Amino acid sequence: MLHFELLETEGRARRGRLTLNHGVVETPVFMPVGTYGTVKGVTPRSLEEMGAQIILGNTFHLWMRPGLDVLLQFGGLHRFEGWRRPMLTDSGGFQVWSLGEMRKISEEGVRFASPVNGDRLFLTPEVSMQIQTVLNSDIAMQFDECTPYETKGHVTTEDEARASMELSLRWARRSRDEFGRLANPNALFGIVQGGMFESLREESTASLVDLDLPGYAIGGVSVGEPKDEMLRIMAHTPQRLPAAKPRYLMGVGTPEDLVEGVAQGVDLFDCVMPTRNARNGHLFTRFGDLKIRNARHKADERPLDESCTCYACHGCGTSGGFSRAYLHHLDRCGEMLGPMLASIHNLHYYVNLMREIREALDEGRFDAFRRRFAQDRARGIGD
Amino acid sequence: MLHFELLETEGRARRGRLTLNHGVVETPVFMPVGTYGTVKGVTPRSLEEMGAQIILGNTFHLWMRPGLDVLLQFGGLHRFEGWRRPMLTDSGGFQVWSLGEMRKISEEGVRFASPVNGDRLFLTPEVSMQIQTVLNSDIAMQFDECTPYETKGHVTTEDEARASMELSLRWARRSRDEFGRLANPNALFGIVQGGMFESLREESTASLVDLDLPGYAIGGVSVGEPKDEMLRIMAHTPQRLPAAKPRYLMGVGTPEDLVEGVAQGVDLFDCVMPTRNARNGHLFTRFGDLKIRNARHKADERPLDESCTCYACHGCGTSGGFSRAYLHHLDRCGEMLGPMLASIHNLHYYVNLMREIREALDEGRFDAFRRRFAQDRARGIGD
Numbered sequence: 001m002l003h004f005e006l007l008e009t010e011g012r013a014r015r016g017r018l019t020l021n022h023g024v025v026e027t028p029v030f031m032p033v034g035t036y037g038t039v040k041g042v043t044p045r046s047l048e049e050m051g052a053q054i055i056l057g058n059t060f061h062l063w064m065r066p067g068l069d070v071l072l073q074f075g076g077l078h079r080f081e082g083w084r085r086p087m088l089t090d091s092g093g094f095q096v097w098s099l100g101e102m103r104k105i106s107e108e109g110v111r112f113a114s115p116v117n118g119d120r121l122f123l124t125p126e127v128s129m130q131i132q133t134v135l136n137s138d139i140a141m142q143f144d145e146c147t148p149y150e151t152k153g154h155v156t157t158e159d160e161a162r163a164s165m166e167l168s169l170r171w172a173r174r175s176r177d178e179f180g181r182l183a184n185p186n187a188l189f190g191i192v193q194g195g196m197f198e199s200l201r202e203e204s205t206a207s208l209v210d211l212d213l214p215g216y217a218i219g220g221v222s223v224g225e226p227k228d229e230m231l232r233i234m235a236h237t238p239q240r241l242p243a244a245k246p247r248y249l250m251g252v253g254t255p256e257d258l259v260e261g262v263a264q265g266v267d268l269f270d271c272v273m274p275t276r277n278a279r280n281g282h283l284f285t286r287f288g289d290l291k292i293r294n295a296r297h298k299a300d301e302r303p304l305d306e307s308c309t310c311y312a313c314h315g316c317g318t319s320g321g322f323s324r325a326y327l328h329h330l331d332r333c334g335e336m337l338g339p340m341l342a343s344i345h346n347l348h349y350y351v352n353l354m355r356e357i358r359e360a361l362d363e364g365r366f367d368a369f370r371r372r373f374a375q376d377r378a379r380g381i382g383d
Numbered sequence: 384m385l386h387f388e389l390l391e392t393e394g395r396a397r398r399g400r401l402t403l404n405h406g407v408v409e410t411p412v413f414m415p416v417g418t419y420g421t422v423k424g425v426t427p428r429s430l431e432e433m434g435a436q437i438i439l440g441n442t443f444h445l446w447m448r449p450g451l452d453v454l455l456q457f458g459g460l461h462r463f464e465g466w467r468r469p470m471l472t473d474s475g476g477f478q479v480w481s482l483g484e485m486r487k488i489s490e491e492g493v494r495f496a497s498p499v500n501g502d503r504l505f506l507t508p509e510v511s512m513q514i515q516t517v518l519n520s521d522i523a524m525q526f527d528e529c530t531p532y533e534t535k536g537h538v539t540t541e542d543e544a545r546a547s548m549e550l551s552l553r554w555a556r557r558s559r560d561e562f563g564r565l566a567n568p569n570a571l572f573g574i575v576q577g578g579m580f581e582s583l584r585e586e587s588t589a590s591l592v593d594l595d596l597p598g599y600a601i602g603g604v605s606v607g608e609p610k611d612e613m614l615r616i617m618a619h620t621p622q623r624l625p626a627a628k629p630r631y632l633m634g635v636g637t638p639e640d641l642v643e644g645v646a647q648g649v650d651l652f653d654c655v656m657p658t659r660n661a662r663n664g665h666l667f668t669r670f671g672d673l674k675i676r677n678a679r680h681k682a683d684e685r686p687l688d689e690s691c692t693c694y695a696c697h698g699c700g701t702s703g704g705f706s707r708a709y710l711h712h713l714d715r716c717g718e719m720l721g722p723m724l725a726s727i728h729n730l731h732y733y734v735n736l737m738r739e740i741r742e743a744l745d746e747g748r749f750d751a752f753r754r755r756f757a758q759d760r761a762r763g764i765g766d
Contacts, residue, residue, distance in 0.1 A: 038713060038720045044702040045694065066712040070682050074708070082698070082705055299453050311428065315465070319427040322465055325457070329449040330421060337421045339719065 002139070002187035002214040004246045008361050012239050012265040015361035018246055020086040020138035021186055022078065025053045027246065027267040028357055030258065030350045031088060033275065035061050037081040040275045041343035044082045050310065050348040051355060054086040054138070056270045059131050060095035060123075064116045068134050076136030088270070089137035091128045091175070091191075094219075094251075097146045105145065107167070125174035133184045140184065141217065142175035144168040144191045149225040161195030168193045168219075169207050176211055189248060191219040192237055196229050201237050209242055216241045217248040218266075231260065238265040255284055255353055259373055262357055262366070274350045278342035281331050284349040287379045292327050292342065300324035302382070310348035312341040385522070385570035385597040387629050391744050395622050395648040398744035401629055403469040403521035404569055405461065408436045410629065410650040411740055413641065413733045414471060416658065418444050420464040423658045424726035427465045433693065433731040434738060437469040437521070439653045443478035443506070446514050447499045459519030471653070472520035473633075474511045474558070474574075477602075480529045488528065490550070508557035516567045523567065524600065525558035527551040527574045532608040544578030551576045551602075552590050559594055572631060574602040575620055579612050584620050592625060599624045600631040601649075614643065621648040638667055638736055642756055645740055645749070657733045661725035664714050667732040670762045675710050675725065683707040685765070693731035695724040 001021050008015040016027040032039045032047060035058045039047060047055065057077050066080070074080040077087060096103050096110045103112035109124030125143040132140040147164040148156055156164075172190050179188045190208040194200030208216060218237050221230050234249065238261070241247045248268035249261050258269055274284065281292040285305035290297075301323045303313040315321030322341060330338030360369035384404050391398040399410040415422045415430060418441045422430060430438065440460050449463070457463040460470060479486050479493045486495035492507030508526035515523040530547040531539055539547075555573050562571045573591040577583030591599060601620050604613050617632065621644070624630045631651035632644050641652055657667065664675040668688035673680075684706045686696040698704030705724060713721030743752035 036712070036716045036718055037709070038718050041719045041723075043694070043720065043723065045699055048702055065716055066681070066708065070708055070712070073682055074684070074706075080706070080709055080712075082702055082709070084702065298449070299456055301457070311426070316428055319431055319465055319467065323457075323463070325449065325453055326420070326463055326465070329419070329453070329463075333419045333448055335419055335421050336424045336719065336722065337426065340424075340426065340723065 001185060002246075004215070004244065006244065008364070010361055010364060010366045011263065013262050013361060013366050014265055014267060015358055016246065016267055018267070020054075022084065022086040022138050023053070025086055026358055028258075028262045028354055028361075029053055029268055030354045031056045031268060031270040032347050032350075033058075033270055033272045034081065034083075036065065037062060037077060039343075039347070041279065041339050042275075042347060046311070046344055047083070047347070048085070050344070050351050052085075052347065052351050054088060055083060057081075057087055057089045057135060057137060058092075058095060059089045059128060059135065060092035062135060063092065063131050064114060068131060072134050076134065078136065086138040088139040088248075088268075089132050089135050089141065090250075091141040091143040092123055092131070093128070093144045094146045096123055097148070107170075109143075125171045126178040129175055129178040129182060129184070129188075133179075133182045136186065138186050139215065140179065140186055140188050142168075142172045142188060142190050142213075144171055144193060144219055146223060147193050147195045147220045149196070149223050149229075156195050158195075158197050158200070161193075161197050161200055164195070165193040165200050165204050169204065172208060172211060176213065187214040189213060189215040189217050191217045191250070192241070193220045195220060196225060196233065198233075198236050201233065202240065205237065205240050213245075215246040215248065217250050219250050221249065222251040222253055222271075230257075234261055234264050234266075241265075255350070255377065256374075258350070258353060259357065259370055263370060274346035275343050278346040279339045281338075281342065283342055284346050285381055286349075286376050288377055288381050290324075290381045292324065292331050292338075294328075297324040297328040300328075304345055305349075308345065308348065308352075310345050312345040384568060385629075387598070387627065389627065391747070393744055393747060393749045394646065396645050396744060396749050397648055397650060398741055399629065399650055401650070403437075405467065405469040405521050406436075408469055409741055411641075411645045411737055411744075412436055412651055413737045414439045414651060414653040415730050415733075416441075416653055416655045417464065417466075419448065420445060420460060422730070424662065424722050425658075425730060429694070429727050430466070430730070431468070433727070433734050435468075435730065435734050437471060438466060440464075440470055440472045440518060440520060441475075441478060442472045442511060442514050442518065443475035445518060446475065447497060451514060451517050455517050459517065461519065469521040471522040471631075471651075472515050472518050472524065474524040474526040475506055475514070476511070476527045477529045477634075479506055480531070490553075492526075508554045509561040512558055512561040512565060512567070516562075516565045519569065521569050522598065523562065523569055523571050525551075525555045525571060525573050525596075527554055527576060527602055529606060530576050530578045530603045532579070532606050532612075539578050541578075541580050541583070544576075544580055544583055547578070548576040548583050548587050552587065555591060555594060559596065570597040572596060572598040572600050574600045574633070575624070576603045578603060579608060579616065581616075581619050584616065585623065588620065588623050596628075598629040598631065600633050602633050604632065605634040605636055605654075613640075617644055617647050617649075624648075638733070638760065639757075641733070641736060642740065642753055646753065657729035658726050661729040662722045664721075664725065666725055667729050668764055669732075669759050671760055671764050673707075673764045675707065675714050675721075677711075680707040680711040683711075687728055688732075691728065691731065691735075693728050695728040
């Protein structure tokens, strides 16, 4: 089940509401990434409290561990990981592609050795749909080939990108057929490919639209291409997708990328950046980014961001609200609480940024919001 | 400031109430260990929610990092780490003792090289009191020499234990004098030493009681001695300390040790076991211990302990309440949420055990509680 309602638009930017089997998602929205059935370093409670509406799970990883037998026994991923709100799963295509020389792609699917136990495995559009049906995610993604930007220094040619895009289209049809055969009660999204070539992206879009899927994603971005190439595709493809259906930009990106993506008409985003950067001491704030490892924070009594209402910055009434000095100390000592608080803060920053974007769209002031956002981020975190 | 009220007794076991500068502590109590200004793997909020009343900080570690300048700027450890309730700090003696050949002990104090940056440092009773005054802990501990059970296979002789105990007594007097000179507004505890020799423990006790300190600890246990030796000292020393003052058994122990300690008249405990074991996948439950890494848990839908009300077992209304299968999966994948949930559970187990002990003492049924506790723990976690 998927119902998408377009509430407001401003330029290409869209304010919408997505109704899924496990609940309602206000868009534009950022989806925290929960690869192995856990958003790294945070509890489901923290995610709920910061206002996360939908999280992502990785089909490939969950297939490896804990495996389908356990997930089937639990009736899907929701109960296994203790997350009651909507969930999206990818198809596993990106992960098998990332295995590099460990895998072999054919028309039928991808053969590879399990990185966990070496088992010979075969992932096809049909298998991906079968796994995602067991996971019972609210949004399943078609199995696709993620067209690389370059391979060992060789930049993908138009012919190569076309062959890859056409393979993904054939896999989209097989995904749709299998999803229907399985009577999966959730929603299947198609994925636009075509590399850095607008004409291929348009062909891919047209063919996917013919399949009349309930939503569409833009794939094959944030795969190592220069930033201007990514921005060019972001400016090209989203607006060409059906206005009445949700649009998902896969694997993007920085706070600036999210604001730009919204301006180009994107509704859903996911990225590991807030959690991964948190674990490396890279923190996002309204007034620019901050490296907590830097000695300048050693005795700084201020929170990361005085305007932030997360547990790390603001606390929860009786406790919390930590200084930069304390976070610096935790990082220096390798204490687990460091990445825990940093993950809460960064995810809260992303989730809250999207909330502010939605409020701006509700009030018809997204353009002013964008300018203010750029000014604030350029201001710096203070000395 | 310290006020101790003895509310109930049953045999040697005591139910008390300790009023300190940062609040009231119901005893017997377990103190989670927060070495570097953080109880490893849990937020202050979790500690408050599970009912932790007082936590421990390590003077030696905090002196190294973040250092006294930062702690002085924050007005002590409470504000630095965001913990508003009472706190106890050790003296640093145990940690410099643990440096082994890296340190040199003299009458004056202990010379050693900083394990963090190699600086030549000198820790004395006076320096320990100065640091603990900066930390502003509710309970400070005298600087002592922790008498080893054995050194490189050589079991400490009575003469060696006497010399060490007498040094600790001289350091107790210097600690008391410096604590007074600094006008520290908190409470200083003395530490009974004497190794495994009852007569030395009695001499140590008598001399410390002459100093009329507001509380006393039993040190030099849980330092590598056989279990029966530890139980012998636990059965000997606590009952000989002044009845009107709180008694603290340092660094002990298993759940069984805590129940035995209470039965012998101990009021305060600390131990790294709940947090350290949590990080190694060793979980405590009412019905015995559990190794989450064991393959038997792979598909087990039950919580760790069905009678437990912690976030990991029971959740918090809208989220949480995780299965053994999920915790097993997190452990296998090396996901941070694994030790996070395990730490919450183990600490909650310890804190809740002490709450149950207090309730039993309030109702005059501690003896029955002890029998039931032993039966439950022997029952096993189920197949």
